[in-house]
Amino acid sequence: MAKSKVTRPKAASKASKTLRSKSTGRKSKTAAGSALSQTKAPKRVTSEKAASAASKVLRDRRTSKASKSAAGSTLSQRPSSKKKK
Numbered sequence: 202m203a204k205s206k207v208t209r210p211k212a213a214s215k216a217s218k219t220l221r222s223k224s225t226g227r228k229s230k231t232a233a234g235s236a237l238s239q240t241k242a243p244k245r246v247t248s249e250k251a252a253s254a255a256s257k258v259l260r261d262r263r264t265s266k267a268s269k270s271a272a273g274s275t276l277s278q279r280p281s282s283k284k285k286k
Contacts, residue, residue, distance in 0.1 A: 208240045232255035239278055
């Protein structure tokens, strides 16, 4: 069984900062919201929509470090999509 993951306090703080920022884009806020919602909920997993937004945030070079930290946390809590043989 896979080890359950939760958002750590440092990443949660950056996610909160991202959500409060007026200049942050929708994709960054989607990823940050997902990360923040998983702070103390190990059974929750990242949705496909939030994972897609987080992926785009990480690839965008204009995105702040706080947003990328929240996006990374969001993606790390997505179940593996690899098929088992």
